[in-house]
Amino acid sequence: MAWAWLLVVVAGLLETGFAVCLKLSHGLTRLFPTLAFAAFALASFGLLTLALRKLDVGPAYAVWTGLGAAGTAVYGMVFLGDVVSTLKILSITLVIVGVVGLQLSGSGGH
Numbered sequence: 339m340a341w342a343w344l345l346v347v348v349a350g351l352l353e354t355g356f357a358v359c360l361k362l363s364h365g366l367t368r369l370f371p372t373l374a375f376a377a378f379a380l381a382s383f384g385l386l387t388l389a390l391r392k393l394d395v396g397p398a399y400a401v402w403t404g405l406g407a408a409g410t411a412v413y414g415m416v417f418l419g420d421v422v423s424t425l426k427i428l429s430i431t432l433v434i435v436g437v438v439g440l441q442l443s444g445s446g447g448h
Contacts, residue, residue, distance in 0.1 A: 342392040350405025352382035404437040
């Protein structure tokens, strides 16, 4: 089952990639970011699908979206000039704590 959680983590990181590429595609009008968006999205959903064979959907989906959201927010602040604030950093930290809590909550899988 540990491999299934690893797949969820990688899928969450790939979700960050597809969100960032979606932004950079400017409404899917730029070819390379649009193709990268599609590749990241397909890979992310594919890995999540594989992980869901062994994990409960609620915690796995929450971890996937939480990591994707936190990763995207951090990437935006570091590389895209998004506003950085104490509240934003605290909120990202709380998302990560929630993700860890869900993973540790004992998702027994099938």
